[in-house]
Amino acid sequence: VHTDGQADGTWTGGERIPTSERSDDHMNLKALEADSSGRIFAAVKTGETLMSKPQIMLLAYDGMSWATHTFGLVSDCHNRASVLIDEGANLLRMIATGPHPTIGGCNGGGGAIYMKSTPLSAINFAPGRGTPIIVDDDSAVVHNASSTKQNLTATTGLAVLASNDSTNRYWHYHEGGGPVPSTAAFTSTPTTGTAPLNVQFTDASTGGPTSWSWNFGDSSPTSTAQNPSHTYTQAGTYTVALTASNSGGGTTNSRTNYITVTAIKPGVPAVSPPVTVDGPTTLAPGCNRLPLPLKDSAVAGSERDARVASDPSTPGRLVALWSQDLDRRGPRAFTAARSSDGGATWATSPGPVFSRCGGGNGRRGGDFYWVSEPSVSIGADGKVYALGLGFGVGPAPIESDDPADDVGNSKQGILVATSADGGATWGPTKALTTVDGSAVGVSDSSVTADPTRPGVAYVVWNHRSIDGVANTIYIRRTLDGGATWERRRVIRAWATASFGHQIVVIPGGVLLDVFSTLSREGRVLPGMQVARSTNGGLTWGTPRRIASMEKGVRDRAPWTSQNSRSHDVAVSRKGGAVYVAWPTTVGRTTRILIARSSDGGQTWLKPVRVGANPALETAAPSVEVAGGGSVVVSYLQVVRRRQVDLWVARSTDGGRTFAQRDKLTATTVDTAKMGSTHSAWLAADGSAIRMIYALPTLAPGDPSRVSATTVR
Numbered sequence: 108v109h110t111d112g113q114a115d116g117t118w119t120g121g122e123r124i125p126t127s128e129r130s131d132d133h134m135n136l137k138a139l140e141a142d143s144s145g146r147i148f149a150a151v152k153t154g155e156t157l158m159s160k161p162q163i164m165l166l167a168y169d170g171m172s173w174a175t176h177t178f179g180l181v182s183d184c185h186n187r188a189s190v191l192i193d194e195g196a197n198l199l200r201m202i203a204t205g206p207h208p209t210i211g212g213c214n215g216g217g218g219a220i221y222m223k224s225t226p227l228s229a230i231n232f233a234p235g236r237g238t239p240i241i242v243d244d245d246s247a248v249v250h251n252a253s254s255t256k257q258n259l260t261a262t263t264g265l266a267v268l269a270s271n272d273s274t275n276r277y278w279h280y281h282e283g284g285g286p287v288p289s290t291a292a293f294t295s296t297p298t299t300g301t302a303p304l305n306v307q308f309t310d311a312s313t314g315g316p317t318s319w320s321w322n323f324g325d326s327s328p329t330s331t332a333q334n335p336s337h338t339y340t341q342a343g344t345y346t347v348a349l350t351a352s353n354s355g356g357g358t359t360n361s362r363t364n365y366i367t368v369t370a371i372k373p374g375v376p377a378v379s380p381p382v383t384v385d386g387p388t389t390l391a392p393g394c395n396r397l398p399l400p401l402k403d404s405a406v407a408g409s410e411r412d413a414r415v416a417s418d419p420s421t422p423g424r425l426v427a428l429w430s431q432d433l434d435r436r437g438p439r440a441f442t443a444a445r446s447s448d449g450g451a452t453w454a455t456s457p458g459p460v461f462s463r464c465g466g467g468n469g470r471r472g473g474d475f476y477w478v479s480e481p482s483v484s485i486g487a488d489g490k491v492y493a494l495g496l497g498f499g500v501g502p503a504p505i506e507s508d509d510p511a512d513d514v515g516n517s518k519q520g521i522l523v524a525t526s527a528d529g530g531a532t533w534g535p536t537k538a539l540t541t542v543d544g545s546a547v548g549v550s551d552s553s554v555t556a557d558p559t560r561p562g563v564a565y566v567v568w569n570h571r572s573i574d575g576v577a578n579t580i581y582i583r584r585t586l587d588g589g590a591t592w593e594r595r596r597v598i599r600a601w602a603t604a605s606f607g608h609q610i611v612v613i614p615g616g617v618l619l620d621v622f623s624t625l626s627r628e629g630r631v632l633p634g635m636q637v638a639r640s641t642n643g644g645l646t647w648g649t650p651r652r653i654a655s656m657e658k659g660v661r662d663r664a665p666w667t668s669q670n671s672r673s674h675d676v677a678v679s680r681k682g683g684a685v686y687v688a689w690p691t692t693v694g695r696t697t698r699i700l701i702a703r704s705s706d707g708g709q710t711w712l713k714p715v716r717v718g719a720n721p722a723l724e725t726a727a728p729s730v731e732v733a734g735g736g737s738v739v740v741s742y743l744q745v746v747r748r749r750q751v752d753l754w755v756a757r758s759t760d761g762g763r764t765f766a767q768r769d770k771l772t773a774t775t776v777d778t779a780k781m782g783s784t785h786s787a788w789l790a791a792d793g794s795a796i797r798m799i800y801a802l803p804t805l806a807p808g809d810p811s812r813v814s815a816t817t818v819r
Contacts, residue, residue, distance in 0.1 A: 136148070137149075163179040174533040193258070216248055217250030217272070252509070267280040289353045296319045299369075304366075306339065338759075394461045412814050423447060424445075428458060478495040480494070480550070492692040551568060606620075609674075615683075674688060679736060688728040701762055733818075738758040
């Protein structure tokens, strides 16, 4: 026996096959490839001469031992036998030369071709010569039958070829073959949800179907698409049937009560009750070691800028990141939280080492007094990427791996770290850029992990001169899970201030950088912009305007000012549509608008308004698309100056209308003592939308709270 993968000359065994007959040199060997036990069959000729003795035999090996079966006796006068395994019919077939059925003769020089068959599971050949399948009525010397070396299936059929050396002609025999009828099978996602429920059906039929007919069970027309999507508009339980066919025929697969759609009753919120995510602060007073005359004025237990990411490979696995313990200059550190049950329960842990209060120093990195702009993303392999903007004066400048950086005493840095255990612990801090904050600033940064390519992630940020004249958008990427980062590349260098850069990956591997511009510099109009890259971020096209913001966003209240988190972008995993939501001033009121692109960000539909009350200001949106296609937008609605409510709006028609809205805050929130950027963040998790938000409570010892909920 030779084991596959070993050297060609390596053989073991040498077992003698137990038979009392003498051996000859005619043999043909076949293996049952679909059988894991290693069954082997051999057609052999013996050297017997007595008429009652076996002349052609089948030797069968079952993975442990050999057995012998008689195909024909010496009196049958067979020779040149071959064995064929018919996997489609579960049969063994043997062919051999024998005497011509009418002319006779047994001289070993030919005659006719005969065949016998027997079940694979109970081998027993009938006595006699078998059924003649190739006969030349004029010549009794048809000989040397041959067939395929591969095993037979219903598709291949049986073909036998033989020759007549007297007439110099070939003869053939054929039976069966041709296309096998397709066997219908399918999957879908989701199978349950609230109306209207968009379901993506995926054909899983075998047998090479060429046509499909879907019955969705709701009186809608049938679909002939291979992988259709269908929207169920009414509550109910639906039976789905697929008929898959080819030229050989087809079958129907009907799945009873397969789709369950429930109704959302009017007045019943479409969100789950909030769950508290944060816990008591673990940061000690004075942990950032501020030099005199600076004083630590952080409010213990305060949080803001909560962000959440979902694992594209593991439904229900979430990681959150937020700014912890705020003072008037900025947050002192980040805190992380993780959930493995879709946000029902959470465990908190220290965030990455991005500041002194987070454990940073000149040796470990993260030697900053404060850190802001938290960003978190999870890759296709489950690796978590975190980003923050460190800033503050320090005696020891941080090490940067970019030689073009100018590091001074007033330093700023874009910092990244990764986690291989879902955010419980974090790897070393890497500074992708550091600058002298007195001359140039870095801001508007974010990290995006590629949801389809393991180990690939992108970081984008701004280099902006203090006077605001020069602005350069940079990107760096990793191809090895954050172990190393490629040199920075320029997306755009121009005399226009840009804000809120965020990269998304759309189907086909195209990258989009979505951002806003607020001032008119040269030919660039203020508004929402998008830049595209079709080669993984190596080069970028000229930014295109999504929509204008004629007056920008009025700074009526801190949460409505245009900052690095004032807009958001999302990609539908079903179809690849891109949605961008942002605040803009219409008349005297700031409103949330949303625009959609169905061609990879090249063109955009006219923006539509999200908020219900046009007289009230809305701001700080986040947008996400559920697996079923529903578009969800969260936003703050200003009731009075510094008095806000948190809302979510839901669209089931591709972002054209937002008919359903739900308020998450039981009472209006007073942000007067808590500063800006109290917003929510969304993450798609299969057919659900997970939401995290930080809002002030103004309660003694608990000035703000990070909460999570699920939007249905």
